Amino acid sequence: MKIKASILIILIVTTCIFTGCEYDNFTEPTSTLTGRVVYNGEPVGVRTNGPQLELWEDGHELRAQFPIHVTHDGTFSAVLFDGEYKLVRKTNSPWLPQLTDTIIINVNGHTAVDVPVEPYFTLSNISFQHNNGEITANFFLNKIIETANLDNVNLYLGKNLLIDDVRHDLKTTLSTDNITIDGSNNMVVEIPANLRSLGYIFVRIGVKASASGELYYSQVQKVNL
Template identity: 45%
Template sequence: MVLAGCELDNFDAPKAMLEGQVTYQGEPISVRSNSAEFQIWQDGYALNELIPVFIAQDGTYSVSLFEGEYKLVRRGGDPWLPQLNDTIVVQVSGNTQVDVPVTPYINISNENFQMNGSTLSANFQIDQIVADTNVQEISIMLSRNILLDRNINDFNKVIELESFEFGTSNSVAIEIPESLRDEGYLFVRIGAKSSMANELIYTHAQKIDL
């Protein structure tokens, strides 16, 4: 028998970093952690495969890449308009910072929270950004941990707003569950789902003292 050996090709690991955040009108957008993603492509190579880039709940992202030119695509299914034919060309060299603007279907603003005994009062406004969209769901979520969304929480209350209107201030009050009242503090977020999106858009997680 004759044994034929082969030598494996060794490649250096990528040393550059592309990072930034998702923004609307210069302000960061919050999502469910690892639910929304971008797609990155690099042309000119035999294996021209997409690189998925998942977005953290605070709207930040980071990915390790080789230096070079890439195309970043904002895909569909996220709480903002897909822009598949409007790619962002990014030149990655060393640590490269690129914020990615998006157009959400709806947006939550002017949120604030106040505690009165065991009652949490939440004030917020939802704006219609894309015409003809409606709000399918509004939720207030509580958690002992800062990682918090509709799927990861210790309490989730779907809010029924009979007289909801875009662009107006809304105020709701919820009772903190007895199982959470002795925690000392909790994290809270508001989430809202557009009729045109698969995912909710969120406020930033805020810490409240009980």
């Protein structure tokens, strides 16, 4: 009995070794999915690693789900296996959630896709001017979703490209009493001394709807001082 048990153990160990080799040499995904989150064909500015999309893949024993993080300029990318995926626009983003409205994506090699969204608010006609140590921001605030309520509008200054409600060197909030919805607005802020010494700053504007924890942002711009 001991001899039989020893032979059985050897067979099990041998099988595990060969099986382990097979797992160690599994094929990694090589196809890429790239895209943009867009409104009216233009990329939507967001907080890096804030809003997310979700990819779902069926057809296996387990239904796989992949979170897709959107970068500050509204782009995203993922490395995947070829196949059919379902993309979902999640909640807590600066656009309407569309959990039941999935987008079918067939990934084959390099695949690019635009993901349309409906933001609560958008910003347009944006310009930044530097004069005598101050930044003047001009913009048009558009209300897209009729039932949306405005929470706040902020101007961000920073020494790095990634600036948002979490990463910034200066944040100035414009009082809602002084904001014109569906109209032109402006903000004037003094540039801190530590930023003036750089010779440049990065700037952007963010608008937040009450229904979301995330802001819709303008694209980051660099202003020479």
